[in-house]
Amino acid sequence: MKGCALKLLAAAAGLLAAGAGRSETLMTSLSSDHIAITSNFTGADLALFGAVERDPASGPRAINYDVVVTVRGPRGAVTVREKKRIGPFWINADQRKYIAIPSFIEVLANRPLDEIASASLRAELHFGAEMLVPAQAAKDRLVDEAEPDFRVALIRLRTRQHLFREVVPGVQFFDPKLFRAVVHVPGIVPLGPYDVDVALLADGALLARSTQRFIVTKSGVEATLAAAARERPILYGLSTASLAVLIGWLATVIFRRD
Amino acid sequence: MQVYLPIAELPVDMLVILCMGAAVGFISGMFGVGGGFLMTPLLIFVGIPPAIAVATEAAQIAASSMTGSIAYWRRKALDVKLGCVLLAGGLLGTVLGVLFFNAMRRIGQLETVITLSYVMLLGGLGALMLVESLRAVVLASTGQRRAFRKGGKHGWYEHLPWKMHFHRSKLYISIIPILALASFIGFAGAVLGIGGGFILVPALIYVFRVPTAVVVGTSLFQILFTMIAATMLHATTNHSVDIVLAVLLIVGGVFGAQFGARAGANLRGEYFRLLLAVLVFGVGLRFAVDLFTRPPDVYGATETETFR
Numbered sequence: 001m002k003g004c005a006l007k008l009l010a011a012a013a014g015l016l017a018a019g020a021g022r023s024e025t026l027m028t029s030l031s032s033d034h035i036a037i038t039s040n041f042t043g044a045d046l047a048l049f050g051a052v053e054r055d056p057a058s059g060p061r062a063i064n065y066d067v068v069v070t071v072r073g074p075r076g077a078v079t080v081r082e083k084k085r086i087g088p089f090w091i092n093a094d095q096r097k098y099i100a101i102p103s104f105i106e107v108l109a110n111r112p113l114d115e116i117a118s119a120s121l122r123a124e125l126h127f128g129a130e131m132l133v134p135a136q137a138a139k140d141r142l143v144d145e146a147e148p149d150f151r152v153a154l155i156r157l158r159t160r161q162h163l164f165r166e167v168v169p170g171v172q173f174f175d176p177k178l179f180r181a182v183v184h185v186p187g188i189v190p191l192g193p194y195d196v197d198v199a200l201l202a203d204g205a206l207l208a209r210s211t212q213r214f215i216v217t218k219s220g221v222e223a224t225l226a227a228a229a230r231e232r233p234i235l236y237g238l239s240t241a242s243l244a245v246l247i248g249w250l251a252t253v254i255f256r257r258d
Numbered sequence: 259m260q261v262y263l264p265i266a267e268l269p270v271d272m273l274v275i276l277c278m279g280a281a282v283g284f285i286s287g288m289f290g291v292g293g294g295f296l297m298t299p300l301l302i303f304v305g306i307p308p309a310i311a312v313a314t315e316a317a318q319i320a321a322s323s324m325t326g327s328i329a330y331w332r333r334k335a336l337d338v339k340l341g342c343v344l345l346a347g348g349l350l351g352t353v354l355g356v357l358f359f360n361a362m363r364r365i366g367q368l369e370t371v372i373t374l375s376y377v378m379l380l381g382g383l384g385a386l387m388l389v390e391s392l393r394a395v396v397l398a399s400t401g402q403r404r405a406f407r408k409g410g411k412h413g414w415y416e417h418l419p420w421k422m423h424f425h426r427s428k429l430y431i432s433i434i435p436i437l438a439l440a441s442f443i444g445f446a447g448a449v450l451g452i453g454g455g456f457i458l459v460p461a462l463i464y465v466f467r468v469p470t471a472v473v474v475g476t477s478l479f480q481i482l483f484t485m486i487a488a489t490m491l492h493a494t495t496n497h498s499v500d501i502v503l504a505v506l507l508i509v510g511g512v513f514g515a516q517f518g519a520r521a522g523a524n525l526r527g528e529y530f531r532l533l534l535a536v537l538v539f540g541v542g543l544r545f546a547v548d549l550f551t552r553p554p555d556v557y558g559a560t561e562t563e564t565f566r
Contacts, residue, residue, distance in 0.1 A: 038262065039262050039502075040260060040261065043269075076561050077561070078559050078560065079560050081558050081559075081560070082556055083553055083556045083557075083558070084556070085552070088550055089550065090548075090549060090550065091549070149557075153559070156555075157555070157557065157558070187260070188267075188268045188269070218267075221264075222264040225264040226264045226265060229264075229265055229493065229497050229499065230497055233493050233494040233495075236499070236501070237490040237491075237492070237493025237494055240493060240504055241317060241486045243317075243504075244318065244320040244321035245321065247505075247509065248320070248321035248324025248325040249325070250512075251512035251513070252325050255516045
């Protein structure tokens with residue numbers, strides 16, 4: 001028994017040695033794991049709290065921690081089209097299809113991302129919208145020179161719709177080891193599951209990660225109507241059409257002059 | 259005041275939608291057009307996905323044409339027989355149109371089809387109407403009166419079989435060209451989210467020489483039933499009808515339409531046609547701008563599927 005415990009201790013020590021600097025534990029909590037869309041929904045805020053716990057055995061270290069929070073919405077396929085002048089017309093001439101692109105990206109950090117981590121680490125950890133929209137592999141050619149333009153355009157379009165955002169400073173430390181961030185979900189947000197990835201860094205190196213989830217769903221009347229439209233389309237269509245005709249008829253009764 | 263649309267899945271300003279409904283309703287009541295050719299582009303402009311704008315607009319047109327039909331029915335300015343023939347063609351066209359709409363949506367070309375069709379339909383038709391009505395206005399102002407129907411001259415389509423009498427419209431013609439026209443309008447209506455009144459009204463006036471007085475009522479009668487069918491078909495095949503958006507548009511629209519109908523009754527024929535022509539041509543021009551000038555951003559992104 002004693003031997004066994006010693007073995008375990010040794011193994012744990014070995015792990016600690018291997019993950020040098022992995023003496024921090026990150027704990028996070030999200031104010032809610034569910035956003036319910038009701039008739040007056042115009043967006044919602046979720047508060048994220050985090051605490052860093054440092055193993056006292058690994059000795060004191062004066063550290064300024066960095067935190068990067070990445071919120072990702074349900075993924076989807078997006079076609080980006082480029083309009084070109086063909087004769088007198090401006091029409092869609094070229095396109096690239098991107099699969100598995102998050103429909104919503106929000107990146108919150110306590111200071112600019114390029115100060116927190118090097119470009120290679122940012123790419124590895126998928127920090128920032130650019131890193132979350134992977135390049136599309138060239139299909140029929142070796143090098144697709146036009147592709148980066150499409151990717152940049154996609155990020156620009158989504159940023160303009162407020163579906164991709166970077167907020168710096170979006171993470172506030174109110175104690176060297178305690179921080180807070182506000183996740184803002186806009187009204188046009190897509191429905192589905194959202195991942196909240198919290199990364200703790202110091203001196204340009206990753207120390208710990210923590211993941212939270214929340215889900216955006218319709219509720220109340222909105223959910224009932226949406227379900228009716230999908231599951232009872234005939235009844236839904238009939239009700240809409242009858243309602244239309246009824247209001248149309250009512251108007252003539254109300255406005256009748258004689 | 260913001261309200262969340264359950265099918266479009268986005269919040270909209272309730273007042274903006276109500277005002278849009280009222281403004282378009284006014285025009286709709288005035289000219290006897292459903293107003294869809296104005297409303298659908300407006301909805302797309304405020305950010306409603308095109309598929310939902312087109313499908314929901316069908317319900318709104320049904321409501322406004324119900325109001326209009328009753329008003330014209332009371333004035334006895336409605337040819338039910340002609341309306342029923344138009345309706346038969348319209349229903350056939352609507353079914354084909356919804357099938358085409360769903361096919362285009364599947365291959366991701368719906369928006370291109372909608373823009374291009376608007377330019378061709380509204381631009382071409384608007385220009386024709388503009389030339390004709392300007393000529394009529396000039397003739398009227400110089401005191402001349404054009405013969406409304408030239409005696410002895412008949413178009414080729416008048417020699418076709420299945421002739422029918424339409425007493426109220428003072429017409430005796432084959433129903434084949436009327437059915438063809440109606441099915442084309444039904445098709446365009448389902449694809450573009452328009453009632454087709456702005457095509458039907460001038461076609462009945464210029465091609466079939468139906469008296470202007472009965473044209474508007476008859477057109478509204480036909481549109482009413484085609485749009486009820488379009489609402490049902492969109493709801494059952496692509497689930498894009500947003501009932502909350504529809505009710506907002508309808509409530510705004512019925513109020514506007516009442517005042518529009520009264521304004522229209524006091525308008526002289528030539529000016530009536532000129533105004534309608536300017537309106538149709540203007541919307542066509544707006545779409546042409548999209549087609550012929552460099553867009554602010556040459557790139558556009560469309561979500562084709564979502565994994566939930």
